[in-house]
Amino acid sequence: MRNYRAAMVEPISLPSRERREAVLEEAGYNAFNVASEDVYVDLLTDSGTGTMSRDQWAALMRGDESYAGSRSFGRLEEAVADVMGFPNVVPCHQGRGAENVLYGCLVGEGDVVLNNAHFDTTRAHVANLGGDPVDCPVEGARDPNAPGDFKGNFSLDRARETVAEAGAENVPVVVLTITNNSAAGQPVSVANTREVADFARGIDATFVIDACRFAENAEFVRRREAEFTGDTVAEIAREQLSYADALVMSGKKEGLANVGGFAAVAEEPEGEAADRLFERAKQRGILYEGFPTYGGMAGRDMEAMAVGLREAVEPPYPEARLDQVAAFGDLLADAGLPVYRPVGGHAVYLDAGELFPNVAPDEFPGQTLVRELYREGGVRCVELGSFAFPGADRPELVRLALPRRTYAREHLEHVADAGAAVLDRREAVRGLEIVSEPPVPELRHFSAELRPVE
Ligand code: F0G
Numbered sequence: 001m002r003n004y005r006a007a008m009v010e011p012i013s014l015p016s017r018e019r020r021e022a023v024l025e026e027a028g029y030n031a032f033n034v035a036s037e038d039v040y041v042d043l044l045t046d047s048g049t050g051t052m053s054r055d056q057w058a059a060l061m062r063g064d065e066s067y068a069g070s071r072s073f074g075r076l077e078e079a080v081a082d083v084m085g086f087p088n089v090v091p092c093h094q095g096r097g098a099e100n101v102l103y104g105c106l107v108g109e110g111d112v113v114l115n116n117a118h119f120d121t122t123r124a125h126v127a128n129l130g131g132d133p134v135d136c137p138v139e140g141a142r143d144p145n146a147p148g149d150f151k152g153n154f155s156l157d158r159a160r161e162t163v164a165e166a167g168a169e170n171v172p173v174v175v176l177t178i179t180n181n182s183a184a185g186q187p188v189s190v191a192n193t194r195e196v197a198d199f200a201r202g203i204d205a206t207f208v209i210d211a212c213r214f215a216e217n218a219e220f221v222r223r224r225e226a227e228f229t230g231d232t233v234a235e236i237a238r239e240q241l242s243y244a245d246a247l248v249m250s251g252k253k254e255g256l257a258n259v260g261g262f263a264a265v266a267e268e269p270e271g272e273a274a275d276r277l278f279e280r281a282k283q284r285g286i287l288y289e290g291f292p293t294y295g296g297m298a299g300r301d302m303e304a305m306a307v308g309l310r311e312a313v314e315p316p317y318p319e320a321r322l323d324q325v326a327a328f329g330d331l332l333a334d335a336g337l338p339v340y341r342p343v344g345g346h347a348v349y350l351d352a353g354e355l356f357p358n359v360a361p362d363e364f365p366g367q368t369l370v371r372e373l374y375r376e377g378g379v380r381c382v383e384l385g386s387f388a389f390p391g392a393d394r395p396e397l398v399r400l401a402l403p404r405r406t407y408a409r410e411h412l413e414h415v416a417d418a419g420a421a422v423l424d425r426r427e428a429v430r431g432l433e434i435v436s437e438p439p440v441p442e443l444r445h446f447s448a449e450l451r452p453v454e
Contacts, residue, residue, distance in 0.1 A: 003316050004405060007054060014040040014378045021375065028449025029371050029432055031380045040378030041411045043400040046346040048094075048252035048259055050404030053311060056256065056304045063300025067291055072299035072306070076262070079306035083313055084211065085238045086247055086264035088278040090285045091295025091302065095212060095250025096121040098263040100288055102248055105280045106173045106206055107131040112166045115175040115210075116154035117141070117182035120388075122175070122210065124442060134162050141183040142394055144340040144351040149224040151342070152180030152217075153192040156199055168203040177210040178217040178240070182384075184397065185213070185325075185344025187220035190228065190240050197243035206277070209244040212253040216345030219318035234313040246277060251301075253346070256308030256404060260301045321345075325402055328412045332400075335420040346401055350419075352385065353396035356429060361386045363431025363453050366396040367445075369422070372429060373398075377418025388445040 015023065015038050027033035031044060042049065064071040073091060080089045092098040099122055107113060109130035115122065118133045126133040136158040140146030154176055163171055176196050178188045193209075200207035218236040221228050228236050241247065244266065251260030263285075265278040273279040282292045289295040294302070311317055322345060329343035332350065340349035352365040359365040366385035373379040382388075385396035400415065422429070430453050437448040 001316060002320050004053070006051075012040055017375075020378060024371060024375060028435065029367065029451065030445075030447070030449060031370050031374065031382065032446050033449075034374070034380060038378070039374075039380045041380070041407065041415055043347075043379060043381045043402065043415070045382070046253060046401040046403055047250065048257070049406065050256055050258075051406045052256065052258070052304060053307070053405075055311070056307045059303035059307045060300040063298060063303050065299045066293075068293055070293045070299050070302070072302040073293040075306040076302040079309045080262065080264055083234070083237065083309045084214070084241050084247065084249075084264065086241070086266060088265040088268070090263045090265075090278070090281045090289075090292060091297055092261045092263060092285065092289045093296030094252055094259060094261045095210075095248060096125065096261075097289050097296060098248040098250070098261045099125045101281050101285045102208065102246055102263040103129060103131075103173065104284050104288075105277060106208075108172075110170065111173075112162060112171045113173045113175060114154075114159050114162060114171060114205075116152060116177055116188065117180050118175075119177060119181050119210070120442065122177070127442075132166075134158075135182075136162070137180075137183055141180070141186065144184070144338065144349070144354075144395055144397070148186075148342070150187055150189040150192060150220075152178070152183050152186035152188045152344075154188065154196045156195055159196075159199060163203055168205075171203055171205050173208060174200040174203075174205045175208045175210055176244075177212075179213045179220070179345040181212070181346075183344075184340045184349040184399075185216075185346045186342075187217045187224070187345060188240075189225050190221055190236070191225065193240050193243050200245075206245045207243065208246045208248060209241055210249075211241060211247045212250045213345055214241060214249075215254045215312040215318045216321060218313065219322050220345065223322075232313075233315065233318045237313050246281075251305040251308070254309070254312040255305035256312055257301060257305040260297045260305045262295065321404060324412075327409070328400070328402060328415075331412055331416040332419055335416040336423050337416075337419045340397065347399045348402075349384070349397045349399050351395055352383075352398050355423070356426060356431075358427065359429065359431040361396065363433065364396075364450070365431065366398045367450065368429060368431050369398045371432065372422040373415070373418055376421045377414055379415050379418050383445060387448075390441050390444065 366383035
């Protein structure tokens with residue numbers, strides 16, 4: 001059940017069909033080029049787009065904007081220790097800042113980094129440091145129809161194979177991303193987390209959890225992993241994170257804030273500063289993010305995140321969150337759309353390859369669906385198939401991410417109605433071709449321009 005009501009409203013409107021056609025053309029059929037005022041329901045991302053609570057807004061007023069020794073940093077530190085169990089916090093402007101700070105201390109030229117699946121900024125940071133990012137998804141993770149409670153898990157078999165090839169001494173970091181954003185927001189079990197921790201210890205690697213969506217993951221564990229029936233989300237989250245040596249966190253997700261993030265390091269043995277990860281991360285933080293008591297955030301942002309972290313594990317929030325995403329999946333499936341199953345934590349993913357068998361992969365079925373949902377209903381979402389990942393062997397998925405505590409069921413019904421209208425005329429739908437693209441292929445979906453195939 002929802003435990004909140006709206007206390008502030010933001011006007012949105014559905015542009016006319018004519019306007020939507022014009023917007024698409026002007027935007028080069030790329031949703032990233034569309035102005036937000038031309039969007040009716042914005043499902044591009046769950047990152048920084050959620051609604052803050054009354055207590056978060058109140059906390060903003062307490063912001064201590066001191067450069068050094070800010071009280072607001074103290075409150076963030078306390079929240080991270082209480083909610084996540086990590087005493088050493090390096091504040092950063094957002095998740096990718098934390099990635100730069102932490103991985104920059106751990107990864108060098110020629111190193112291999114293992115991850116259940118690298119998110120795109122994680123992959124780019126590892127590559128930028130000269131490392132080789134290797135994904136270790138479990139069987140079925142990329143199959144929209146495979147059953148499984150924890151399709152986000154890390155495959156130890158795949159990891160062992162990679163270590164056998166690369167040599168354990170060349171694998172300094174093992175990362176577990178919870179939930180697994182690149183595998184349709186699927187959760188990771190605590191049992192798998194323990195195995196990955198043991199594996200990392202066995203090869204003397206640092207075990208990092210990317211905890212962006214740690215509370216959604218804990219709610220899945222509460223529902224699906226027998227050992228934890230009867231435990232609270234707060235207890236499960238602490239248990240799962242306790243196995244990591246370090247965390248990277250985007251506060252824009254389950255910090256329930258509009259901006260912010262941090263890296264965190266577990267208790268470390270006393271020793272030389274140069275040997276201590278926390279000290280090294282702090283120094284790198286100063287260079288790239290800011291002094292260690294603000295790290296690129298305003299004091300008020302740290303206050304909002306400190307409150308948000310606590311709210312993220314408090315019932316009934318995590319339960320209501322997963323229920324809304326699941327209900328959205330059911331609405332879309334009832335409309336006849338091919339939904340990735342089971343539905344993940346922060347988004348519903350649609351299989352555009354199945355929806356448009358008549359659109360060839362090089363005419364981008366996923367991006368075609370993005371175009372059609374906007375054309376039909378002013379709905380914005382993101383392609384994660386052959387347009388975003390050129391050359392990768394993966395399904396033509398489109399992600400409809402739900403901002404937290406933001407949209408009502410009517411909005412979601414509107415999206416399902418738009419989807420049903422697209423389905424009705426799918427035979428006549430043609431694909432897209434690229435007109436111009438940036439030099440870096442990994443970043444092409446952010447700025448490439450397209451046109452309809454003649
Ligand atoms: N790690 C994961 C798993 C993420 O999903 C993201 C961001 C980041 C790191 C980087 O965090 O955006 O604060 O710098 N994901 C967003 C998304 C952008 O839409 O999935 P950030």
